[in-house]
Structure formats: C-alpha cells, structure tokens
Amino acid sequence: MLWTILTSGIAAQAADIVLLARGQASAWADPAIGTFYRTGALMGGAGVVVDVFGPISADLDVAYKRANPALDPSDDSTRFELVPVTLFAEYNFKFANAPVLPFAGLGFAMVQFAERHAPMPDGRTVTRGMRPAIELRTGVRVDLGLVPGSLMRTGPVKSIDLEVFGGRRLEMPGGMGFNLSAWRAGLGLGVRL
Numbered sequence: 001m002l003w004t005i006l007t008s009g010i011a012a013q014a015a016d017i018v019l020l021a022r023g024q025a026s027a028w029a030d031p032a033i034g035t036f037y038r039t040g041a042l043m044g045g046a047g048v049v050v051d052v053f054g055p056i057s058a059d060l061d062v063a064y065k066r067a068n069p070a071l072d073p074s075d076d077s078t079r080f081e082l083v084p085v086t087l088f089a090e091y092n093f094k095f096a097n098a099p100v101l102p103f104a105g106l107g108f109a110m111v112q113f114a115e116r117h118a119p120m121p122d123g124r125t126v127t128r129g130m131r132p133a134i135e136l137r138t139g140v141r142v143d144l145g146l147v148p149g150s151l152m153r154t155g156p157v158k159s160i161d162l163e164v165f166g167g168r169r170l171e172m173p174g175g176m177g178f179n180l181s182a183w184r185a186g187l188g189l190g191v192r193l
Contacts, residue, residue, distance in 0.1 A: 015051040018141070020163060020190035022047055024063050029171075030179040037067040037080050040182075047188065049090070059088040059105060082180070083112040084169065086135050099143035101161075109133040109169055111180045131180050132172045139165025141190070156193050163188035 027040035034040075045063030052058050067080045088107030095101075114128045143159040164187055171181045 016158065017051075017193045018047075018049040018161060018190045019193070020047040020049065020188040021045075022061070022063070022163070022186050022188035024184055024186040026065070026182040026184050028179075029181040033080065033178060036069055038070050041065050041067055043082075045186070047190075049190070055092045055094055057090045057092055057103075059086075059090050059107070061086045061088065061107075077116065078118070079116050081114045084133075084180075085110050085112070086169075088135070088137060090137075099145065101141045101143075102139070103141065104138045105136070107135045107137070109135050111169070111171070113178060113180065127177075129177050131177070133169050133180065134172070135167055135169040135184070137165055137167035137184075139163060139167075139186075143192075157191055159192040161190040161192055163190055
C-alpha cells in the first residue's frame with residue numbers, strides 16, 4: 001500500500017497543469033432574464049486543468065457576469081450578477097506528437113446569482129440564490145508552438161495553448177426562481193506547466 005501511495009505521488013508530480021484565462025459567451029434559457037437584462041452575455045473567467053490519470057483530466061472553471069438592465073444600462077440600482085463554478089471530468093483524445101488535443105467533459109456546476117432591484121413588499125432589495133446544474137462540454141486545445149524546445153526541457157512552461165469550447169449547462173429540476181440553463185461557448189489562452 002505504501003508503494004502505491006508513493007508511485008501515485010510521483011505520477012501526480014509529472015501531471016500537466018494548464019492555467020487558463022477564458023472568455024465565455026452564454027445564451028440563457030430563461031426568457032425572464034432576457035426580457036429585462038439580455039438573452040445572453042459575455043463573461044470573463046478562469047480555469048485550471050489537471051491531468052488525473054491517462055486521458056482523464058479535471059477542469060475547474062469559474063466565470064463572472066454583472067448585467068445592468070438592457071433598456072437602461074446606466075441604471076446601477078438594478079443589476080443581475082451570475083457566478084457559475086463548474087468541476088469537469090474530461091476525456092482527452094490524445095494523438096502522438098500532435099499539437100491538437102480534443103476533449104469532451106461532463107461536470108457538476110453550482111450557479112450563484114444575485115439580483116439587486118427596487119424594494120419588494122417585504123423590504124428586500126436583493127434576491128440571491130444558488131442553483132445546481134450539470135454541464136456537457138466539448139472542445140479543443142491547440143499548442144501554439146510559442147515555447148522553444150530548449151525551454152520546454154529546462155523551464156516550467158511546456159506550451160502556450162489556445163482553447164475553443166462549446167457546451168450546454170442544464171439546471172437540475174425543482175425549485176423556484178430563474179432557470180439558469182444556458183448554451184455556452186468560449187475561447188481561452190492557457191499556460192501548460
């Protein structure tokens with residue numbers, strides 16, 4: 001058993017880690033969000049992808065969006081904030097010596113939201129919540145070839161990757177409030193360590 005723990009620790013040290021800055025576009029399924037804010041939005045985000053075992057990796061994705069009303073974007077008293085956090089298990093379709101790495105993943109998401117609005121009859125000015133969801137994602141990471149071979153062997157950076165992905169977040173049934181299901185697409189730039 002001790003041997004298994006030691007060898008798994010050595011394998012973990014050799015695992016690739018990709019740190020990503022991501023830009024994401026989401027189109028929400030709930031017409032109530034689109035009526036007052038917009039039917040979709042661009043979000044900034046970040047991700048960390050860690051090789052776990054063979055072609056399997058784990059991807060932690062976090063994004064943020066603050067939307068003002070579509071009719072009056074300068075109205076700062078009313079706004080909708082959304083923070084989706086997703087943990088994916090990804091299968092990587094590795095090809096020997098290829099700079100392209102297609103992947104497909106399935107993950108669990110917790111989507112936190114807060115809407116600031118005019119006072120409700122009970123005096124509330126903020127409605128908050130968190131909705132569980134699952135997300136399917138597929139995409140590709142491409143080594144841009146910007147890191148010379150000599151630096152790959154001696155430095156911490158193995159490659160600089162461009163990532164393109166598309167996906168669908170499906171909110172789990174039940175509960176009241178917004179339906180935060182969405183079609184998602186994104187573009188990312190990552191450093192593979």
